[in-house]
Amino acid sequence: MSAVVKPAPARASHPWLAADHESYSAVTAAISNPILQRSAGKLWWIAFIFASLLVFATIVAIGVLFTKGVGVWGVNTTIVWGYAIASYVWWIAIGSGGTLISSMLLLTRQRWRAATNRFAETMTIFAVAISGLFPILHLGRPQYFYWLAPYPNTMLLWPQWRSALVWDFWAILSYLLFSIIFFYIGLLPDLATMRDRAQTTARRVFYGIFALGWRGSARHWRTYETFHNTMAALAVPLVVSVHSIVGLDFAASLMPGWQESIFPPYFVVGALYSGFATVVVLSALIRWGLRLEPLITVNHFDAMAKILLMASIVMTFSYASEWFTAWYAGSDADRSLVRYFFTGYYAPLYWLLLLFNCALPQAFWFRTIRRNVLGVVAICVLVDVGMWIERILIIWNTLSHDYAQSMWRHFHPTLSDWVLLLGPLGLFAFFFLCYVRLLPAVSMYETRKLCHDEGVA
Amino acid sequence: MTRKFAAEFGGPEAVVAAARQLRQDGHLLLDAFTPFPVSELDDVLEVQPSKVRQVMLIAGVTMAAFAYGLQWYSAVVNYPIDVGGRPLNSWPVFLLVPFEVGILAAVLGGLIAFLLNCHLPALHHPVFDIVGLERASQDRFFLLVATRETDTDENILRHALEDAGAFSVSEMWSA
Numbered sequence: 001m002s003a004v005v006k007p008a009p010a011r012a013s014h015p016w017l018a019a020d021h022e023s024y025s026a027v028t029a030a031i032s033n034p035i036l037q038r039s040a041g042k043l044w045w046i047a048f049i050f051a052s053l054l055v056f057a058t059i060v061a062i063g064v065l066f067t068k069g070v071g072v073w074g075v076n077t078t079i080v081w082g083y084a085i086a087s088y089v090w091w092i093a094i095g096s097g098g099t100l101i102s103s104m105l106l107l108t109r110q111r112w113r114a115a116t117n118r119f120a121e122t123m124t125i126f127a128v129a130i131s132g133l134f135p136i137l138h139l140g141r142p143q144y145f146y147w148l149a150p151y152p153n154t155m156l157l158w159p160q161w162r163s164a165l166v167w168d169f170w171a172i173l174s175y176l177l178f179s180i181i182f183f184y185i186g187l188l189p190d191l192a193t194m195r196d197r198a199q200t201t202a203r204r205v206f207y208g209i210f211a212l213g214w215r216g217s218a219r220h221w222r223t224y225e226t227f228h229n230t231m232a233a234l235a236v237p238l239v240v241s242v243h244s245i246v247g248l249d250f251a252a253s254l255m256p257g258w259q260e261s262i263f264p265p266y267f268v269v270g271a272l273y274s275g276f277a278t279v280v281v282l283s284a285l286i287r288w289g290l291r292l293e294p295l296i297t298v299n300h301f302d303a304m305a306k307i308l309l310m311a312s313i314v315m316t317f318s319y320a321s322e323w324f325t326a327w328y329a330g331s332d333a334d335r336s337l338v339r340y341f342f343t344g345y346y347a348p349l350y351w352l353l354l355l356f357n358c359a360l361p362q363a364f365w366f367r368t369i370r371r372n373v374l375g376v377v378a379i380c381v382l383v384d385v386g387m388w389i390e391r392i393l394i395i396w397n398t399l400s401h402d403y404a405q406s407m408w409r410h411f412h413p414t415l416s417d418w419v420l421l422l423g424p425l426g427l428f429a430f431f432f433l434c435y436v437r438l439l440p441a442v443s444m445y446e447t448r449k450l451c452h453d454e455g456v457a
Numbered sequence: 458m459t460r461k462f463a464a465e466f467g468g469p470e471a472v473v474a475a476a477r478q479l480r481q482d483g484h485l486l487l488d489a490f491t492p493f494p495v496s497e498l499d500d501v502l503e504v505q506p507s508k509v510r511q512v513m514l515i516a517g518v519t520m521a522a523f524a525y526g527l528q529w530y531s532a533v534v535n536y537p538i539d540v541g542g543r544p545l546n547s548w549p550v551f552l553l554v555p556f557e558v559g560i561l562a563a564v565l566g567g568l569i570a571f572l573l574n575c576h577l578p579a580l581h582h583p584v585f586d587i588v589g590l591e592r593a594s595q596d597r598f599f600l601l602v603a604t605r606e607t608d609t610d611e612n613i614l615r616h617a618l619e620d621a622g623a624f625s626v627s628e629m630w631s632a
Contacts, residue, residue, distance in 0.1 A: 023596060024492060024595065024596035025595055025596040028492075028595045028596060150527060150531065156536075157536070158531035158532070158535065158536045159531075160538075161528045161531070161532055161547070161550065161551060161554065162532075162547055162550050166554070167550075167553050167554065170553075170554045170557045170558060171553075171557050173561075174557040174558055174560060174561040175557070177561055177564075177565075178560065178561055178564050181564050181565070181568055182564070185568070185571070189492075189493075189594065192594045193492070193594040193595055195594075196591035196592070196594045196595060197591075197595065208580060209580070212572075212577045212578035212579075212580070213577055213578050213579040213580045213581070213582055214577065214594075215490055215582060215584055215585070215590070215593065215594075216490045216491055216492060216593050216594055217488050217489070217490055217575075217584075218488055218489040218490075218491065218495070218498045218499065218502050218504050219488065219502075219504050219574075219575065220575045220577075221491065221493075221494040221495070222494075222499055222504045222506065222507065223507040223509060223571055223574045223575055224494070224571070224575075225494055226506065226507055226509050226510060227507075227509045227567050227568075227570075227571045230509065230510055230513060230567065231564055231567065234513075234560050234563060234564065237556075237560070238557070238560045241553070241556050241557060242557065245553060245557075248553075252550075445492060445493045445494075446493070448492055448493045448596075449493040449494065452468075452469060452493070
């Protein structure tokens, strides 16, 4: 199948596969052979070494941070939150997007999810795990982070359940464990395929243990589908609630620009937006790296670009509602803050945010751009950058411009800030590179079913 | 003594048609092994719906209730903090943690129910000895059929499977 690489689907009747006729074994081989038979290749090693260097830099930066304290960052007594919180929101948002793309498309019976759901779910696990680091890094005394858990202790203390930090703890913990189970159950039949195709004993044992003895029995499949679909149905409210809690971290305060009831849904849309953008970027990389052009077609990019366009419009509407309510409510602090958005110290970044998140994605109205993979990926990278700028500006603008004029100050990032911003990207790349060499990047059983349903196999 | 035969088919339509035919002829269908879910087989093989969802509901609701109870006990009874006379039982924010851990417990409960229901993990199973079964996870569809106690000639079953279009029929030896 991978021998004949076609840029576009052969027939309009089955838009999600670029092949006229393929057997189940060819589909299975196309996905599993890059792992079981092909070597990693020079580019993979270059990327791996580069990612490892970033991981090393991250570890050093965390060591310095833990030794010297949060003073190594640009945070000050006014702007008490900085890059760590923005990155926390950004990473967990990317994770949420991965779960949403996987579960919502399963629930709405979008067949094309078969090509993207696996690495969307993988992305979720890595992104949520990385996001969970930041609240701990941000603690003044990170060694006591376990005080957030209610456990019998000699101090006879309880966690403060009304604190946003405690909500975050439970939200991240529940969400991370949920994502791992959701991912693993989705992977189970494919692990059995890997076990059965493995040529060395070591690999057979490795995949065999994780496959738990799956044998694709009709009884297994029925229970499996019930459980998997129910998990997908639970994933949507879970993601919405987790990201609403992230929004509440801000909205439950009394600060201008934060205390807004629109924040939870606004954050959820932002999560969907940046998560989808990242899935598009990873789709393009996997499609190119594993030569999966027949399975991830131009139509997939077209479909995802349409969802991004919708998210961009809702995002723009959310920004506009912020400006409108500030004006309509008439509070001086809020009106002055919105003026500060457009004209203040961080205004160039705010205009950049509007360009990346609101203006550029409007290009997706045009079919030619939606079907140009490079173009879609370029816009998606900028959306991801724009969404990070959004999160840092939510923090900077409000904290730099709150009620007391005497407190107004600016944030100046330090080297530690930059390393802990860029380093985790390397950590993500490191995990992801390992993943594409160990596990099938596209769900094999769902692709076989897709081939059957589309009449290809 | 009953004997079991595994027949190998090339596609879901073939295995479903064969299963229907054999069932009509009064043979005893045990199971099928397929590389992706084939829902038509559920009716033919009389696969019962599982109780995974009920377990998930009970686990989720129980955990959520426990989490709320824990917050209520710590904030109202064991360690009350009076902040300007505000109610100690801050129920709107106390709903957040139960929701999150409730869903987590539902999924954990579902995972256990799923594994118990499928009798997994079971790294070894007699069906793995069937010749060629490793392709059931790739591109072949297997039907497992048993002879009845009353059957005098097991060749009838073997021929019925071959007539139904099986690529190959092999006997499953172990229990």
